[in-house]
Amino acid sequence: MAVSYWIAIILSLLATIDNHVFLLEASDVGVCYGTLGNDLPAATEVVNLYKKHSITKMRLFDPNTAALQALKGGGISVILGIQNQYLPALAASQEAVNAWFTTNVKPYLDGIELNYNAVGNEVIPGPLGNYVFPVMRFLPTMLDGRELSGIKVTTVVPGTALGSSYPPSSGVFAAEAVEVMTSIVQFLASTNSSLMINAYPYFAYKSDPANVHLDYALFTTKTSVIQDGPLGYYNLLDAIVDSFYTAMKKVGSPNVTVVVSESGWPSAGSGQFTTPELAGT
Numbered sequence: 001m002a003v004s005y006w007i008a009i010i011l012s013l014l015a016t017i018d019n020h021v022f023l024l025e026a027s028d029v030g031v032c033y034g035t036l037g038n039d040l041p042a043a044t045e046v047v048n049l050y051k052k053h054s055i056t057k058m059r060l061f062d063p064n065t066a067a068l069q070a071l072k073g074g075g076i077s078v079i080l081g082i083q084n085q086y087l088p089a090l091a092a093s094q095e096a097v098n099a100w101f102t103t104n105v106k107p108y109l110d111g112i113e114l115n116y117n118a119v120g121n122e123v124i125p126g127p128l129g130n131y132v133f134p135v136m137r138f139l140p141t142m143l144d145g146r147e148l149s150g151i152k153v154t155t156v157v158p159g160t161a162l163g164s165s166y167p168p169s170s171g172v173f174a175a176e177a178v179e180v181m182t183s184i185v186q187f188l189a190s191t192n193s194s195l196m197i198n199a200y201p202y203f204a205y206k207s208d209p210a211n212v213h214l215d216y217a218l219f220t221t222k223t224s225v226i227q228d229g230p231l232g233y234y235n236l237l238d239a240i241v242d243s244f245y246t247a248m249k250k251v252g253s254p255n256v257t258v259v260v261s262e263s264g265w266p267s268a269g270s271g272q273f274t275t276p277e278l279a280g281t
């Protein structure tokens, strides 16, 4: 059976609505290491692959012990996730968060460059959405107490956290997400952290191939496709990022940066839309 784990890209983007800067450096690209799947390669092999390709950032979805051990001393900076199913228990108390960290992270921390603790993956909007912010608030208290305040706290939201994203200057959080997102981005601003988004131009293209141009979704157009006031957009990912910047500005937090924590294009599964050629663009 083919290895069925998937990888996606982490991009650090700087795209501001006021002066349209798109900054993407090779050192800012990381790869998600998903540990759900069959026949996965050993963690040490995966970490060696990162080193071989000079990938210096990794997103881990949970504190996978083998992965954390393999990362030791490797100079790879890590975004470490807290899995969604633990959020209700962790939101209940500071002690629960402390205990989670002591058990799952602390034993492996030596020699690891932990940059971010990401509370939940794509839970806002959704039934677990209200558990995210309490956990986010407990984490710095615990980290400061251990002199680990360099570890930033964040969460990962999907495109559906936005109620409107087109054009980017009309970006706004979804009605069911706006209250919690307002608190979260204020927290991110006050802790100098970033908002992580999973942004898939692929899904936008797939849902509306007649109107979303393929070259716009795939970064291959040489001309600007969407004109939004003074700004011309050459690719859909940029537009999604700026929609989030607009939405944050509207709730009073214009200075929080956006990090794309997942993107990518499937290489199969949806006929003509998902070929290895398109995925390799």
Ligand SMILES: *[C@@H]1O[C@H](CO)[C@@H](O)[C@H](O)[C@H]1NC(C)=O
Residues within 6 Å of the ligand: 192
């Ligand atoms: C905020 O974080 C960025 C890097 O993420 C850093 O360059 C900057 O100096 C920080 N600002 C403050 C005020 O700590």
Ligand SMILES: *[C@@H]1O[C@H](CO)[C@@H](O)[C@H](O)[C@H]1NC(C)=O
Residues within 6 Å of the ligand: 252, 253, 254, 255
């Ligand atoms: C955002 O950053 C600008 C420039 O550093 C600053 O003047 C402004 O007060 C900041 N806004 C907020 C809400 O922090």
